Amino acid sequence: MTRRDQWLLWLFLAPTLLLMGVFLYYPMIGTVWESLHQSSFISPDPEFVGAQIYSRVLDDPDFGTILANSLVWTVGVVALQNVLGFAAAMLLNQGLPMQGVLRALVLMPFILPGVVTAILWRFMYDPQLGLVNSLMIRTGLVEDSAAWLADPGTAMAAVIFVAVWKGFPFSMLIYLAALQNVDESQLEAATLDGAGPVRKLFDVVLPAIRHVVLVNIVLTLILTFNYFDIVWVLTRGGPQDSTHIFPTKIYETGFGQFQFGEAATYGVMSILVLAVLVALYVIVERGTSRRRPEA
Amino acid sequence: MKRLLTTSTAALLLAGPAFAQEVTLQFWDNQQTESGLSQYQQEAVDRFMQENPEIRVEVTTIPYPEYQQRLLTAVQGGNAPDIATLDQIWTGAFAAAGALVPLDERAEAAGVSRDAFFGGAWDSAVYEDGLYGIPFNVDVWQFSFFNRALLEEAGVAPERLATFEGLREAAEALSGEGRFGVGLFGHQGEDTVVVANSFIFSNGGQVLAEDGSCALDEPAAVEALQYLQELSQFAPSGILNASSGDMRELFLNGSLAIEFWPALEQPTLQASDIDWGFAVGTAPEGETPVGTFGGWNLSVFESSEHKDAAWKFIEFLTREDVNGDVVDLIPANVAAAESFLAANREGADRIMAHLENAAPRPLSPHYLQIADAQMDLYQDIYSGAEVAAAAEEACARIDQLR
Numbered sequence: 021m022t023r024r025d026q027w028l029l030w031l032f033l034a035p036t037l038l039l040m041g042v043f044l045y046y047p048m049i050g051t052v053w054e055s056l057h058q059s060s061f062i063s064p065d066p067e068f069v070g071a072q073i074y075s076r077v078l079d080d081p082d083f084g085t086i087l088a089n090s091l092v093w094t095v096g097v098v099a100l101q102n103v104l105g106f107a108a109a110m111l112l113n114q115g116l117p118m119q120g121v122l123r124a125l126v127l128m129p130f131i132l133p134g135v136v137t138a139i140l141w142r143f144m145y146d147p148q149l150g151l152v153n154s155l156m157i158r159t160g161l162v163e164d165s166a167a168w169l170a171d172p173g174t175a176m177a178a179v180i181f182v183a184v185w186k187g188f189p190f191s192m193l194i195y196l197a198a199l200q201n202v203d204e205s206q207l208e209a210a211t212l213d214g215a216g217p218v219r220k221l222f223d224v225v226l227p228a229i230r231h232v233v234l235v236n237i238v239l240t241l242i243l244t245f246n247y248f249d250i251v252w253v254l255t256r257g258g259p260q261d262s263t264h265i266f267p268t269k270i271y272e273t274g275f276g277q278f279q280f281g282e283a284a285t286y287g288v289m290s291i292l293v294l295a296v297l298v299a300l301y302v303i304v305e306r307g308t309s310r311r312r313p314e315a
Numbered sequence: 316m317k318r319l320l321t322t323s324t325a326a327l328l329l330a331g332p333a334f335a336q337e338v339t340l341q342f343w344d345n346q347q348t349e350s351g352l353s354q355y356q357q358e359a360v361d362r363f364m365q366e367n368p369e370i371r372v373e374v375t376t377i378p379y380p381e382y383q384q385r386l387l388t389a390v391q392g393g394n395a396p397d398i399a400t401l402d403q404i405w406t407g408a409f410a411a412a413g414a415l416v417p418l419d420e421r422a423e424a425a426g427v428s429r430d431a432f433f434g435g436a437w438d439s440a441v442y443e444d445g446l447y448g449i450p451f452n453v454d455v456w457q458f459s460f461f462n463r464a465l466l467e468e469a470g471v472a473p474e475r476l477a478t479f480e481g482l483r484e485a486a487e488a489l490s491g492e493g494r495f496g497v498g499l500f501g502h503q504g505e506d507t508v509v510v511a512n513s514f515i516f517s518n519g520g521q522v523l524a525e526d527g528s529c530a531l532d533e534p535a536a537v538e539a540l541q542y543l544q545e546l547s548q549f550a551p552s553g554i555l556n557a558s559s560g561d562m563r564e565l566f567l568n569g570s571l572a573i574e575f576w577p578a579l580e581q582p583t584l585q586a587s588d589i590d591w592g593f594a595v596g597t598a599p600e601g602e603t604p605v606g607t608f609g610g611w612n613l614s615v616f617e618s619s620e621h622k623d624a625a626w627k628f629i630e631f632l633t634r635e636d637v638n639g640d641v642v643d644l645i646p647a648n649v650a651a652a653e654s655f656l657a658a659n660r661e662g663a664d665r666i667m668a669h670l671e672n673a674a675p676r677p678l679s680p681h682y683l684q685i686a687d688a689q690m691d692l693y694q695d696i697y698s699g700a701e702v703a704a705a706a707e708e709a710c711a712r713i714d715q716l717r
Contacts, residue, residue: 061387061390061391061408061409061412062408062411062412062680062681064391064412064413146553146561147551147552147553148495148551148552148553148565148570149564149565149568165552166552167552167553167555167556169553169556170552170553170554170555170556170557171553171555172555172698175556255503255556256502256503256504257503258502258503258555258556258694259501259502259555259556259694259698260555260691260694260695260698261691272687275383275384275387276383276683276687277683277684277687278387278408278683279684
């Protein structure tokens with residue numbers, strides 16, 4: 021590369037780097053800086069306290085609850101969303117009649133804004149007036165109305181269900197595109213070798229799309245971990261903190277209680293937890309793929 | 316000719332500023348709810364601008380769920396408006412942050428005093444002996460709105476709802492066969508706090524004692540909380556995620572006999588088919604119910620370059636002849652409230668009496684954290700936790716803030 025090309029390269033990169041610096045790295049560094057300083061709305065002059073806020077947050081029983089909730093929420097949504105998304109993609113890849121209409125219908129939840137989805141499901145889950153209880157009682161699944169979002173024992177499952185309902189079409193779209201690129205000749209060869217549908221799925225299809233699976237899972241992991249609107253509108257993190265996850269805690273602490281130092285600390289912690297989750301998944305996936313022959 | 320045109324244009328340009336508005340005030344308001352209010356509010360603003368041609372007012376209304384965050388961000392970013400309505404419970408924090416202008420001297424010079432307003436509302440704008448707002452509108456939690464037909468069917472006399480024992484008996488009698496006696500709710504929201512507070516206040520309890528320490532674990536408060544726990548068995552299922560709005564839905568469809576709301580609920584009920592009435596709060600036999608104040612104050616921000624003009628606008632909005640036209644709660648100006656209630660609410664005298672006897676929420680810059688601890692406490696209680704222990708736990712959290 022000539023000197024002139026290098027100049028050109030940096031010139032073209034400059035606007036992007038500038039925007040990322042101002043809107044991404046500066047706030048990120050600011051958040052870390054804030055987490056090392058005691059400051060709130062009523063005491064806006066930041067006082068350097070080192071790791072004191074981290075120590076306070078780690079000692080707070082709320083932190084354990086929020087960490088556990090965040091893991092259950094993220095793993096639950098990512099697992100179910102991907103399994104359901106993959107199953108839907110397999111189904112829609114079979115050349116069913118009216119496939120275009122079916123795809124459009126399945127995509128509907130994904131198109132709805134998160135807040136609209138949450139309001140819709142709040143009505144559906146209503147213990148007295150909601151459709152969910154009405155259907156479950158009619159079909160004999162339950163005898164009495166349940167307060168799905170108001171019972172600490174069921175609230176997280178109810179919220180996860182809504183997130184999966186909204187999110188699985190996203191995974192489905194990506195899997196569908198990947199499935200359409202699976203080499204037909206390999207599937208035909210497997211059929212000739214006597215492989216059944218399950219064998220073909222595990223030995224041909226999944227190895228062929230494993231990079232897409234990796235991207236899909238990492239993407240949904242990050243998106244789900246940082247989800248805010250559905251949980252906030254459905255439960256505000258309640259009842260009794262049973263659905264409080266990192267984003268709702270950060271919002272409540274920062275904007276609800278004006279405690280910026282503590283909110284920033286939860287923000288930094290959430291990034292660390294997310295980084296660990298993603299790294300763990302990538303390591304496990306790489307380990308698995310090394311033990312597996314290339315498709 | 317060309318020279319004449321040039322000279323005329325220059326003269327017009329120079330003369331321009333003399334006709335222009337000298338000051339533009341940015342006024343932010345929580346988006347109030349009563350339909351058509353914005354039209355009256357704009358008419359009042361137009362009237363102010365006619366009376367004060369040198370001042371122009373630009374009104375921005377923001378829905379409640381976003382309002383606190385928008386104000387906070389604006390103050391932090393140095394873009395605060397000149398004037399804003401502040402929820403009573405925010406005033407302490409904004410004052411402690413140095414974001415508000417003390418108004419004592421201006422109020423004294425203009426003859427604006429506590430006497431003209433509801434005492435509790437005025438006190439909500441006082442922080443460390445300084446006045447940081449003028450009360451704009453008020454209301455009081457809670458009134459027990461009841462469905463007259465359901466009460467008659469169950470043989471419950473409406474007067475009984477005003478006492479602890481009477482309300483409990485009524486709630487029990489009104490429950491069953493797909494109906495619910497009492498619309499208690501316990502979601503993570505401020506309406507949960509103000510309703511529970513009114514039972515604590517009415518039982519002689521407090522949230523914070525005079526010295527600022529937590530008083531929720533004192534016998535009067537614990538007794539009121541035990542009463543609420545008992546009452547909750549007659550509420551619809553799922554109250555831990557239910558708000559006053561959810562209870563309103565059930566009340567309006569006839570499946571809930573009693574709902575708790577401030578007087579603001581009346582326009583909704585007047586527009587419904589329900590034959591309704593209301594009891595003023597709930598207290599032990601022989602005691603007067605003490606409600607919890609709610610409402611908004613008008614404050615001027617330190618960053619404003621037009622503080623005198625802003626004060627002039629506040630004086631105008633809280634005047635007896637204007638205040639009633641620009642609020643959908645109840646005017647904070649007592650004289651304006653009397654005529655507003657007579658014209659717009661049923662049982663005006665009873666509402667006035669309840670307002671005059673109401674208590675504000677703790678006037679603390681840490682109020683939002685105190686309220687958070689209270690919400691957790693009420694959720695624990697409605698989930699069946701041992702009341703005294705839960706109250707002690709909440710007090711430990713609250714006392715840590717001092």
